[in-house]
Amino acid sequence: MATPKQLLVAGGGIGGLAAALACARQGWQVCVFERAAAFSEVGAGVQLGPNVVRLLQAWNLGTALRAVAAFPERLRVRDAASGQPLATLDLAAMPARYGAPYATIHRADLLALLHQAVAPRADTALALDRRVLGFEDDGRRVLLRTEGKAIDGDALLGADGLWSGVRTQLLADGPPRLTGHLAYRALLPQATLPAALRSAEVTAWLGPRLHLVSYPVRGGEALNVVAFVQGLPPGGARGATPDALADWDHATNAADLQAAMAGCCTPLQDLVRAVPAWRLWVLADRPPLRAASEQARGRVALLGDAAHPMRPYLAQGAGMAIEDAEALGRALRQADTAGIEVPTLLARYALERWQRNARVQARALRNGRIFHATGPIRWGRNLSLRLLGEQLLDMPWLYGPQQPAR
Ligand code: FAD
Secondary structure: OOOOOEEEEEOOOHHHHHHHHHHHOOOOEEEEEOOOOOOOOOOOEEEEOHHHHHHHHHOOOHHHHHHHOEOOOEEEEEEOOOOOEEEEEEHHHHHHHHOOOOEEEEHHHHHHHHHHHHOOOOOEEEEOOOOEEEEEEOOOOEEEEEOOOEEEEOEEEEOOOOOOHHHHHHHOOOOOEEEEEEEEEEEEEHHHOOHHHOOOOEEEEEOOOEEEEEEEEHHHOEEEEEEEEEOOOOOHHHHHOHHHHHHOOEEOOHHHHHHHOOOOOHHHHHHHHOOOOOEEEEEEEOOOOOOHHHOEEOOEEEOHHHOOOOOHHHOOHHHHHHHHHHHHHHHHHHHHHOOOOHHHHHHHHHHHHHHHHHHHHHHHHHHHHHHOOOHHHHHHHHHHHHHHHHHHHOOHHHHOOOOOOO
16 A cells, blocks of 8 residues: 655644645645644634535534534624614525535634544644744655754645745745724623524624624524724734734724724614623735635645635635635545646646635625725615625525536
């Protein structure tokens, strides 16, 4: 039997652990290097469309997911100023339509789910407290330099997030761009909320120049609330230095958010006032990659936010990282079954992924403009949502099965 090939993964976030699982399942030996001292995600939620849940189920994580996630039956869109309902999407119909439900989950629960699947595997090693410093690809092997020591492998995956060092070395492009949007996030135990504020649904309250999304996590025990507003971080643009941004999480002032939401309807202001402490994210992204050759070169490939950091307005950033992972595993399987060279397999992975990722990035950007619309555009948006509702909110191209690349 051939010796298993070795994949080195920089970064042990949702993307890195998903890739480790997907590639180990296809017979690769995987080693993940994470700079943090623990595999952890901050206290906030993440929505997973049926396109993502389908993959988790195929990895035998369906039961574990059911134990920790919530499965809201409806997405409800409302106008943030008037409180008027605009449209609904029947999420309960997703299993029949797309073969998997729509899930909402605490990030830590999603990471734990992946970690529990990866950690016991003999073909996977997880190294904490190991910052990746750089790599050398000599065409035959790739050498990864980490704090402590260097290690070589057949392929390197940069899953090191928005500020990816692997990407910087591979593409020599500049830093991510500030979007001028801030995200305030909070997690509320539903039992502590007045009955009128508890919710088992996904609710999106739209604009002007802001929107707010809430949904249940932890089987419905907690309500995840995230408010997006246009503005600068504390300290203005100077407070948004790469170092400050790389930390992502900032202590913040609830008064700023309440002031930004002064024109919103009473139920929405009540919800915002019910939050005892917010955490602030300064949102940054990158334009889509211009070609597949930017997502993989030689023996090095990028995945997740390292490849395509996007605005969170389609709720698919982690989803695309998980889709990347599945496509990478499928591509790498051919190293043994068809004897194809690793750089060719990575190029196939990139070819399969980059256009879809670019489309999702573009759609997320457009959603932000629509969600935050003012004046006549806001009026047109509300009318379209009232008239076309479900047709606009449902996205078969996103949630349905993918056509494999030729
Ligand atoms: P990351 O989560 O950033 O992980 C990168 C990992 O690499 C980290 O653990 C980091 O410590 C490590 N690392 C970095 N540098 C090094 C180094 N030099 N050496 C070793 N390790 C390193 N997505 C959805 O699908 N649905 C949603 O509803 C959703 N909502 C969102 C809401 C907000 C407000 C935001 C900001 C994002 C949202 N996203 C959502 C997007 C999603 O969070 C990201 O796309 C996803 O977490 C990216 O995962 P990743 O593994 O690629 O990167």
